[in-house]
Amino acid sequence: MTLTLIAAAKSGIAPDTAVFKADLLALVPFLRAFARSLSGRHEGADDLAQETLVKAWQSRGSFVPGTNLKAWLFTILRNQFYSDRRRAWRQTPWDDESAERIPGSDREQAWAAELSDTARALKALPTEQREALILVGAGGFAYEDAARICGCAVGTVKSRVARARRALVAILDSDRVLPPAHRPAPGDAAREIMSQLDRLTPADRDRSDVPE
C-alpha cells in the first residue's frame, strides 16, 4: 500500500485512484474465478471479468472505502452477467438450454472435456442455485454477503445453497449410472430409430442381393 502511494505521488495521479487500481488488480483472480464458474464457460469469462473492471472503474465514486470491495465487484460482475445474457437472448432465437448445447471453439470444447464431474454437474444447475453455491460453497462468502451480492434475502440464499447441494448429488448419481464412454451421444437415439426404419422398408428387401 505504501509503495502504491509513493508511486502515485511520483506519477501525479491522485493516491486514491492508484490504490483503487492496485486493489482491483489484486482481486482480478477472484473475478476470473467467479466469472468462469458462474458462466460455466472458459470463453467469454475473461471478457465478463474485464467488463466488470471497466464498470467498477467508472462507478468507483459509489464504492464506500472500508467496505467489502470483493463483494462490491462480485455484485457488478453478476449484474453484468445477467444483462449480457438477456441481450444474448434478445439477439438469438435460442433458449438458454439450446444455446448451451451449441459447441464453442475447439479450445472451449477441449476445456469442457477436462471438466470434472462436479464441474459438469455445476453447469447443469439453475443459475440462481449455481451462483449461491459458488459464492458460499467455493468463494467462502457469508450468507449475508452472498444475499447482498444476489440482491435477495438471506433465507433465500440458504435455501438455494441447500437445493443446489441436493441437486449436485442427484446429477452426479444419475451420471454414475452410465460411465462417460457409454453415455449416448446426442442424435444417437434418432440414428438408431432411422436404422431400424431402414431395416423395415421394402427398399431394403429389394436390395436382398447385398450381403449382410
Place this chain on the structure above:
Amino acid sequence: MPHEKIAKLERTRSARARQEAIGRELRRIYESVIQEPVPDEFLDLLKKMELQEKGSAEGGESV
C-alpha cells in the same frame, strides 16, 4: 441400538461425507482459476483506464 437406527446414522454419515467431498471439489475448481497467472490484458486494461483519467485530469487543468 435398533438396526434401523444404525442404518439411518450410517446413511447420514455417508451423505455428509459426500457433501464434504463435493464441497472440496467446488473449492478446488474455484481455487484452480485463482491460481492461474493473470493474463496481461487485465493489467493493460487497468493501465489504460488510469492513463485515460490522468490525461483527462491534465487536460482539465490546462483549460
